[in-house]
């Protein structure tokens with residue numbers, strides 16, 4: 572594969588700048604069976620189906636994910652004949668970022684595109700103090716659920732991303748992190764789209780992320796954030812994968828939740844609460860409730876009391892997220908002292924409650940701000 576960013580931007584291979592801007596062009600997608608971002612077992616099946624031993628999957632994965640080698644002809648521990656066969660019948664499709672926006676706080680937002688110019692984004696969130704280097708991935712282009720406070724929701728739904736496109740984001744951002752002398756530590760599915768609405772591709776991607784032949788991250792280093800689609804959560808439990816689960820709750824009761832999240836009409840809050848202990852038992856970890864706080868909507872002490880009533884006996888903690896402004900959305904961030912008062916109330920009543928200060932606001936990379944800006948043009 573050749574370098575596609577020769578004219579300008581950051582070289583895909585070396586991650587050094589070779590031009591004046593951060594503009595990339597995409598690589599061509601060759602025909603053939605895709606091997607990138609595919610679960611290990613499926614790769615083994617593929618090798619068996621072409622008359623090869625299953626362990627060839629392990630060898631190829633070591634080249635792809637371990638050594639960053641994507642040219643079959645250079646996978647020197649494979650027989651020459653197999654290398655030739657692989658170049659003829661299969662392919663490895665990587666993503667190049669169309670644009671990289673670096674925020675002042677060290678985080679960065681990456682814009683990718685498929686071959687039909689549908690744009691999606693990933694975000695790198697460093698936490699040097701804890702030596703945490705997190706990548707936030709998109710699972711869809713746009714979203715069907717139309718939450719009132721979310722930039723992605725305003726786009727409507729364009730498509731589900733494939734596991735190749737999901738892992739493509741991760742691979743690209745991991746290289747970027749490594750270029751800065753660090754390594755990937757955590758992955759969150761909190762970017763564009765609802766992961767439980769594209770659960771097959773998300774589970775395939777997670778299996779690559781946690782596989783020792785893939786990215787080798789522990790299950791607890793992967794987090795799926797969902798509005799709470801029971802079928803999706805059940806699919807995770809059936810898969811045997813154990814990512815952490817966060818439920819985007821954002822309101823202390825059914826009535827308020829319906830006002831800002833149309834999906835709440837279909838999946839009732841009381842039903843959602845029943846899944847929480849089930850998932851906590853399954854994953855052996857507490858579930859997180861994400862609670863985006865909007866000024867004068869869900870930030871009062873009365874709201875805190877309602878929230879406490881709802882979640883008090885559940886194996887769950889609360890992550891309070893002061894709203895990040897989104898163009899065209901008529902909600903506002905709450906005052907800092909109101910957020911602290913809300914947190915103190917929960918803490919005083921034995922609920923673990925943290926406040927998330929979003930990063931990347933200056934590049935619209937914070938929670939709820941991702942909108943694949945080119946798609947919106």
Ligand code: SF4
Pocket residue numbers: 714715716717718721722723724725762763764765798819
């Ligand atoms: S918050 Fe999540 S589910 Fe709601 S519109 Fe945005 S991306 Fe979709």
